[in-house]
Amino acid sequence: MNTYSSRLLEQCVNELAKLPGIGRKTALRLSLHLLQQDPANVESLSHALLEMKNNIRHCRICGNLSDAEVCQICDNYKRDKDIVCVVSDIRDILAIEKTAQYNGVYHVLNGIISPIDGVGPGDLNIESLVERVAKGEIREIIFALSSTIEGDTTSFYLFRKIQDHNVSVSTIARGISVGDELEYADEVTLGRSLLNRTPYQSEVK
Amino acid sequence: MNTYSSRLLEQCVNELAKLPGIGRKTALRLSLHLLQQDPANVESLSHALLEMKNNIRHCRICGNLSDAEVCQICDNYKRDKDIVCVVSDIRDILAIEKTAQYNGVYHVLNGIISPIDGVGPGDLNIESLVERVAKGEIREIIFALSSTIEGDTTSFYLFRKIQDHNVSVSTIARGISVGDELEYADEVTLGRSLLNRTPYQSEVK
Numbered sequence: 001m002n003t004y005s006s007r008l009l010e011q012c013v014n015e016l017a018k019l020p021g022i023g024r025k026t027a028l029r030l031s032l033h034l035l036q037q038d039p040a041n042v043e044s045l046s047h048a049l050l051e052m053k054n055n056i057r058h059c060r061i062c063g064n065l066s067d068a069e070v071c072q073i074c075d076n077y078k079r080d081k082d083i084v085c086v087v088s089d090i091r092d093i094l095a096i097e098k099t100a101q102y103n104g105v106y107h108v109l110n111g112i113i114s115p116i117d118g119v120g121p122g123d124l125n126i127e128s129l130v131e132r133v134a135k136g137e138i139r140e141i142i143f144a145l146s147s148t149i150e151g152d153t154t155s156f157y158l159f160r161k162i163q164d165h166n167v168s169v170s171t172i173a174r175g176i177s178v179g180d181e182l183e184y185a186d187e188v189t190l191g192r193s194l195l196n197r198t199p200y201q202s203e204v205k
Numbered sequence: 206m207n208t209y210s211s212r213l214l215e216q217c218v219n220e221l222a223k224l225p226g227i228g229r230k231t232a233l234r235l236s237l238h239l240l241q242q243d244p245a246n247v248e249s250l251s252h253a254l255l256e257m258k259n260n261i262r263h264c265r266i267c268g269n270l271s272d273a274e275v276c277q278i279c280d281n282y283k284r285d286k287d288i289v290c291v292v293s294d295i296r297d298i299l300a301i302e303k304t305a306q307y308n309g310v311y312h313v314l315n316g317i318i319s320p321i322d323g324v325g326p327g328d329l330n331i332e333s334l335v336e337r338v339a340k341g342e343i344r345e346i347i348f349a350l351s352s353t354i355e356g357d358t359t360s361f362y363l364f365r366k367i368q369d370h371n372v373s374v375s376t377i378a379r380g381i382s383v384g385d386e387l388e389y390a391d392e393v394t395l396g397r398s399l400l401n402r403t404p405y406q407s408e409v410k
Binding site: 012022029031033037042046049050054065071090 | 209210211212213214216217219220221223224225226227231233234235236237238239240242244246247248249250251252253254255256257258259260261269270271272276277278295296298299302
């Protein structure tokens with residue numbers, strides 16, 4: 001006999017416990033919570049999961065998650081289509097969108113070159129970026145990749161692929177985080193922030 | 206435009222974030238995790254939720270969650286049907302089953318008498334317990350309710366309801382938790398554990 005006295009409950013707990021960060025105790029708590037809810041609520045949760053999984057697509061242009069063939073960002077006439085920010089993951093798009101500082105479009109690589117993890121350039125969404133650049137519609141490319149060896153390798157690889165085209169390439173600034181104490185910054189970050197110093201501008205206008 | 210660039214993703218995040226203890230960040234992490242899974246996995250999660258919600262029942266005898274009309278515990282011929290442990294919630298059954306110290310059956314009240322929360326005896330699964338006792342098949346009743354005023358009130362109410370029947374009534378022992386230091390125990394618990402002292406038995410046999 002199983003501990004739960006109900007196979008249906010146990011099945012539900014098993015399925016929920018497969019999710020990352022959800023153990024069997026939390027899964028049980030969630031299941032019992034759902035049992036107390038209106039059937040319509042459970043149905044809409046179950047439906048939303050299936051709908052998302054079955055119908056979500058990757059944008060034909062940038063690779064972002066999208067409901068249609070072209071995502072809302074690529075499809076937005078207010079965005080600058082000639083500036084492309086290259087990110088490794090769609091979560092990075094969410095992070096950049098939250099800053100409200102960027103009005104261009106994106107290109108999602110879906111990963112980063114990492115020989116240790118067996119990820120080479122061929123596994124990433126790079127060819128379509130080169131194609132976008134080759135079409136000549138892009139004026140500027142911004143690399144917004146992690147500040148790691150893998151990120152730098154990927155940026156360098158991409159730069160080599162597109163340097164022959166007439167496009168200006170930049171990477172997001174590395175430096176001391178806003179609000180950070182200088183004495184606690186690591187030496188590499190501090191060194192880079194000295195090398196990449198920017199002309200002083202008073203922020204009070 | 207929403208932040209998620211996909212209505213399907215947003216819907217899924219919204220539904221998951223309704224669950225207790227799951228915020229929007231966790232919901233997004235879970236959604237992106239599910240997007241990377243095999244479609245069959247998402248389908249079985251979605252299916253398990255619906256199946257549980259639509260098909261789980263309460264045992265006709267004890268009120269425990271059950272797949273059939275009678276739950277696996279009431280249906281198990283190896284369990285003593287003449288000892289009934291009264292609990293307020295099915296989670297308490299799971300906790301008691303884990304101890305592997307109890308071989309009787311249960312009765313789930315589905316709550317506890319609590320005038321402050323507007324829960325009276327009529328809202329609980331009490332009548333069916335009285336009926337079970339009236340049938341004369343029960344030899345012993347064990348109250349396993351919380352050690353709170355509400356729990357004690359409920360135990361007292363139940364006792365008054367069944368005292369005229371020929372059934373022995375007990376309540377689980379209150380006292381110092383195993384492993385607890387005496388000096389940190391609260392005075393009520395310590396007082397009760399003195400009043401309810403038990404004959405000394407060497408636990409080494």
